[in-house]
Amino acid sequence: MSCFAIRDDDTSFFTRPEELEGVYGDYWGRMPISLAVVPFSVPEHRGHSFNSAYPGDVSVALEENRELVAWLKEKIRLGQVEIMLHGYSHQYRQIGGDWVGEYGWKPPSQLLEETRQGKAYLENLLDTEIQVFVPPSNRISREGWEAVRQAGLNLSGIMGRWGDRPWSIEYFSAWLKRWAWRFSKGDAYPYPLSLGGIQELRGHALTPVADLPGLSAQVADCARLGAPFVVATHYWEFRDHPEMKATLDQMVAMAQARGMDFSFVSDCFASTSGR
Secondary structure, three states: OOEEEEEEEEEEEEEEEHHHHHHHEEEEEOOOEEEEEEEEEEOOEOOOOOOOOOOOOOEEHHOOOOOHHHHHHHHOOOEEHHHHHHHOOOOOOOEEEEEHHHHHHHHHHHHHHHHHHHHHHHHHHHHHOEEEOOOHHHHHHHHHHHHHHOOOOEEEEOOOOOOOOOOOOOHHHHHHHHHHHHHHOOOOOOOOEEOOEEEEEEEOOOOOEEEEHHHHHHHHHHHHHHOEEEEEEEEHHHHOOOOOHHHHHHHHHHHHHOOEOOOOOHHHHOOOOOO
16 A cells, blocks of 8 residues: 655744644644654745744744644644654755755755754654654755765655765666656656665655646556655645645545555655565
């Protein structure tokens, strides 16, 4: 049986519990939600400000939002939410006219220290275990990937360009498997890929411009193949785009009709069919 998981990014100090309840409140008891959490977030994410009262480059610790921390701990206790690490501060820089996420511009030593520190901080604060890393903007450098590997985390988000992981026979094998699938099937490799002692698994983006027929076809394909389906989205986009909730509801209904197992993202890494 294939799994279906919801990955929601950007929970941080600037998140209010009612924002998450507004999107996922009617799912409690039916399916779990995986939240990618920023431990020390800045308010500016690629031009979008979560709170103009804070300077755009000053990070704020999650623990300062006591209401949210209490809400998260209760949801974790009930088995309704899992926590994933979503960067450290989620800070961007403009390089060559492009916004580059922190796992694309910070030096290797800083990335390793902050990945370990961010993981330990969230685990201690929320009394939980973190198994998955979600790169801001789903992009990560070789150095960022190495920091994630040394922290012992699996990666939600899959290999992008040639050479974006440390060179090895295992990397070359995974790259060939991924692109052979794309050329033969016309779509991205749907199963977890093992690389360097960790696993990587793709996400399917649900955004304001997402194509419902395309997403529906991918849900159906994953159900048929016994492959995991992770829908990746942002709670804060639902506020201005209520049609996203209708799309998500349709995807959930489709997964249920096809007998998919509603799971946390971390559980989907156990889907090994076809590897």
